[in-house]
Amino acid sequence: MAIFVHLTSAGSAARIRRAGVRAESRGQGGVRGVYCFPVLPSYQLTHQWLRELARFGTRGGLVAVHVRLDDEQPVLVGHYTHRAEGAQQRVPAAEAVRRIGALDDPRGWEVFLPRAVTAREVHRIRTAPQVVGWRYRPDAHGTRPCTCGACRVRGEYGGRRMRDRLAHPLDGPPPPVPVLLARIAAAGDPSDPGDPALLRETLGWFGLRRRGPVGALAPLAAHPDPAVREAVVWAVCGWSTPGVGALLDRLADDPDPEVREAVEAVRDDD
Structure with missing residues (x-):
């Protein structure tokens, strides 16, 4: 049996003892499951993700959930930077332990179980010091x-x-909306290329707002530069203004794959 550690909020410990770990995280390809890491001889490396996870808020601090998986259980293994590239590899759990244990520097590596963890697979739940591991990225200190x-x-x-x-x-504070709209108008008519760099910069400011003029930005969904159309997605995705959903529906059928992927990504996060 391969043993892994899953770090989670202490407030979830009672539920995990009773029902296991839910498949709440999204891994490579959008699959739902559970992130974990092999139990290595080094305590620091085993719990390396603790400080980074603590940055995003916890209930009562973090605890270490030790999980026993069958050696042949398929998992995804790789560096966290490989996830966005689709380069994490599907291997048996025992092979994931072997690969990570053989690395000179396993910091930033992770194992993803593409399913929930059952209560029977939970070996034990331990408290963990809250100051172990790296933050932001390995070697970020200094x-x-x-x-x-x-x-x-x-x-x-x-x-x-x-x-x-x-x-x-x-x-x-970001520039006022009238100033931003004036910059869009100065960049050129949406039917011609205009100044894509200025448009992307202006849309970036719109992305810091909670609401905005959807109707004024909607014509940019037809801009000939796909980078501008993608910037529209990121600008409006966090708005609560009526009409955002219809605009994203329109961009979901964009001929450029990166624009379509941006729409899919923001909707997966909802």
Whole structure:
């Protein structure tokens, strides 16, 4: 039997003892399942993901759920950066343990079980020190953290103090909507290429808002540059304004695959 550790909120411990671990995470290809990591001789490496997971909020801290899987249970194994590339490999659980154990530096590697964990497979649940592991990425210690809107986590502990100390050039209130609409108008008519770089930059500012002028951005869904059409997806996906769903429906049938994938990604996160 291969033994793995799954890190989760302490508030879920009682439910896990009773019913196992739910398949709530999405892995490579959008498959639902459970992330875990082999139990290695090194305690630090076994629990390396703890500080990174703690950044996203927990209920009562994190606990380590030890899981026993059959050696032949298929799992996905690879570095977390391989997930977006579709390069994680499907192997038996025992082979995943062997591969990670043989690495000189297994930091950032992960195992994904493409199903739920049953209560019978839960071996034990242990408390874990909350200061083990890396944050942001392996070897991030000693490098300046990025505080841009894409990298920071909203509501993260200590986030405001870090932003005050390491202000990002894009920090501060976004330009008013009339200013942004004037920039779109200055970029050219949506029926011609205009200035795609200016349009993408302006749409990035719109993406920081909770609501916006859907009707004013809708013509850009027909822009000849697919990068601009994809930027429209990311600009409006977080809005609560009526009409966003219809605009995303239109972009879901876009001839460019990257635009269609962007729509699929934002809808998977809903």
